Amino acid sequence: MCGIAGLIGVVGVSNGQEPVKRMMDAMKHRGPDGEGIYISKNNDCVLGHTRLAIIDLSPAAAQPMTNEDSSLQLVFNGEIYNFKELRTELESFGHRFRSNSDSEVIIHAYEQWGEKCAERLRGMFAFAVWHENQKRLFLARDRLGVKPLYYYQKDGLFIFASEVRALLASGLIPRKVNPDGVVGFLNFGACPETLTLIDGIRLLEPAHYLIVERGKILLKESYWHFPQQGTKDVSPNEAVAQVRELLQESVKLRLISDVPLGVFLSGGIDSSAIACVAAATGQRLKTISIVFEEKRFDESRYSSAVAKRINSEHIEILLTAGDFRQRWRNSLDSMDLPTADGINTWFVSKAAKDAGLTVVLMGLGGDEVFLGYDSFREVQKQIQIIKMLSLLRPFIRFLARLHPKDKAPVPFLRGNLSARYYLAQRGCIVDRTLKTIINHDFLKETEFNPLEYLSSLIADKPCSSLIDAHQVFELQVYMRNQLLRDADSMGMSHSLEIREPLIDHHLVEYVLSLPIDTRIGNRQKYLLVDAVGSIPRECVERPKMGFTFPFEIWFRKHLLFDVKEMFFSASKEIFSEKGLTHLWRKFEAGKTHWSRVWAVCVLTYYLERYFGRKPVG
Structure with a gap:
């Protein structure tokens, strides 16, 4: 486990080593056991690595790591669990190893199988391989999204790192708030892939690889998909x-x-x-x-x-x-x-x-994976109720025309029912509450729609049941984006x-x-x-219980002053003071969940930390 960073196509940067070194300094917590840097001959690629030594603690396993003829350079974060098996196979092809680390398997796997190398890896990983002769960068991320990999690309400059804060530390990225990231976070309590809160910084999707030349993305492809559910017939x-x-x-x-x-x-x-x-x-x-x-x-x-x-x-x-x-x-x-x-x-x-x-x-x-949430057993019953309500759609539309100020039931009955049910179960601040607390001018800048986002996750998946769809959402939204x-x-x-x-x-x-x-x-x-x-x-x-803290008790008692102070210090360029007051009063009265108030606090703290008191939208 480590931190990786890199900069490709150094346009307008006199010394690419300096921003990469700043990124490495911002990730020392990821790699306190050592660090290394690589600079290509023409200064068009700089790679950095901070090391947390886990397997093969010797200097031979330090990174950036090269192959036999130094034509390839690797920086890698994660663990490859089948590295011994792969090493034996690669040695049979004539590859020579200098260390006992799992990292070195990746660089020889890339030599042997090229872009298909990620398909051979079993583990959690985010890595980059620079090919000096081809002037090409290959990046890949593990199938389930355990290890993160963020990037920024503009005007012939491509920067990547294990953390957003590292990219910001480079000093090459404007600190501008991404409104879609703000709304997506409030909708789910975490930024939906591939969004972040910083305009231009993206997260590489799990099970994808990326090819970059001269600071521009040439190709982004998926190498693995969730399997179709329910295909095996076993007892x-x-x-x-x-x-x-x-x-x-x-x-x-x-x-x-x-x-x-x-x-x-x-x-x-x-x-x-x-x-x-x-x-x-x-x-x-x-x-x-x-x-x-x-x-x-x-x-x-x-x-x-x-x-x-x-x-x-x-x-x-x-x-x-x-x-x-x-x-x-x-x-x-x-x-x-x-x-x-x-x-x-x-x-x-x-x-x-x-x-x-x-x-x-x-x-x-x-x-x-094993359908442990209570919502899995409730989903079919609840969806059947929604389907029955959908039969009343013409009547509800008639009522909506009579009462134009109350149209809430109509949008509720549109679109993907499984997505709507999931949003009702997992959503943090959505629909009316979101529109109440966010300034209208800020909301107009956003295009993110949580239902469209959820529906896109199952658009190419032949889910045979509503529980199948709910499982896809839990795996790709809550588990991946948050846990x-x-x-x-x-x-x-x-x-x-x-x-x-x-x-x-x-x-x-x-x-x-x-x-x-x-x-x-x-x-x-x-x-x-x-x-x-x-x-x-x-x-x-035992009764089911998630690993959670007594926040409900602490926020209403021991930490009430701290939480309230942070809540009402929220940016007035983003939030409506009237809307925040209304949400706080509902919290005090026990009529809304503590997580909604906490989401505003967390977002406020983050924006103040990285943008100052008044972030620019």
């Missing part, structure tokens, strides 16, 4: 057996490390599954849990049961409202993009680093690598290919529970 018992095999393989691969490794353990099914499978390999683990004074949010009973079952070195960290108040601004400083849901990952990552760990495994993705992004930025702020065995692409491909009845079953995440077979019973039968 539940066969499915459980195959999931068991794939899960054990996924966890075993992610235990490869030359530095201390542990597991985030909440006591839920997902983290318990990872801990149990990891412990079954014979490795003695450290497990990390956050506990609270507020009993409704405290899961220590369940995490302790798992830790006892697997005989781990279990570390519990008590987090009080006072502790949170002391450090919450530190966690906000670690946001690379604003997030309404990532602070919990920052605190548990800090606990892991304080415990001496450099790598942790977590259960991220279990609810999305994975938070895990990367909040973990790396502590120089901590987070690995997610439940979203190994082999496992995801298999589970998604199963019939919907086999995927969902009659028990919560039965495929995962039965595949593991050793999760304590009380952890399986």
Whole structure:
């Protein structure tokens, strides 16, 4: 796990090394163990790398890394879990290796297979390969979007980095707010791909590669797609057996490390599954849990049961409202993009680093892959109600003509029903609330439409059921835009690598290919529970509870003054003061969820940090 940066086609820049060095300095937290820089002969390519040493700690694994004749240069962030298998294959083709790192496999894979090299990699990755002779840059990102890769391209200049803040540190990008990014963030509590809050900075889509020459993008292609759902016809018992095999393989691969490794353990099914499978390999683990004074949010009973079952070195960290108040601004400083849901990952990552760990495994993705959210079981029932309402559309339109000021039911019944249901379930600030709190002039500058965005995600996917569509949304919106992004930025702020065995692409491909009845079953995440077979019973039968903090209590009591102050310091160029006051009063009265107020606070903090008090729209 590292930080990468680069600059191609240095037009109007006298010394490309200086902006790349500034980008590297902005990512020291991603790579405290070393750094390196490459400058091409004609100064038309500069690559930078900050290193967090995980596999092969020797200088031989330092980057930028070159091939045998120095015609290729590599910078890479992530882990390639099948690197030993690939190395053996590449050596049979005559490639010579200088290190024992997984990084070196990529550069020889590119030599051997060219643009198809990413298809051979199993892991989490974002990398760039510069071909000096061809003056061409090749960039690629992993299938599920675990590792980020941002870029900016204009007037013959192409810049890329692992983080938005690094791109801004280059000093070559105007700091101008992207209105679509602002609205997209408020809609979902995270910026939808490929948007950011900075005009011109984009996120390379997962499972894509990019080719750049002379500072211009020549080609962007996808090399992998989510499989069509429900294509396999297997029995539940066969499915459980195959999931068991794939899960054990996924966890075993992610235990490869030359530095201390542990597991985030909440006591839920997902983290318990990872801990149990990891412990079954014979490795003695450290497990990390956050506990609270507020009993409704405290899961220590369940995490302790798992830790006892697997005989781990279990570390519990008590987090009080006072502790949170002391450090919450530190966690906000670690946001690379604003997030309404990532602070919990920052605190548990800090606990892991304080415990001496450099790598942790977590259960991220279990609810999305194994249909664990309650919404999956509710979706068909709710959609049937919406379909019945749609039959009333002519009558509702007639009423709308009689009452032109109240047209809310009409747009609700238009368009993709699965997208509308998902937005109702996952949306943060949408529809009327959004229009109330955003200034009309700012809103006119935006083109982002959350329903069009959601509908585009399933436009080329033959979803055979409404649950299929809902699963695609959870995988590509909530998991990718929020959970994975938070895990990367909040973990790396502590120089901590987070690995997610439940979203190994082999496992995801298999589970998604199963019939919907086999995927969902009659028990919560039965495929995962039965595949593991050793999760304590009380952890399986407990009420479902996400890993969340007592924000509802803290924001209304211990942190009320802090939250209110930040909320009302929001930019008046973007927000309507009248609308904010109305939303705050609803929050005080308990008539709106705390996350809506928090989303405004997070966005305000981010804009003030990177743009000052009055960001330019």
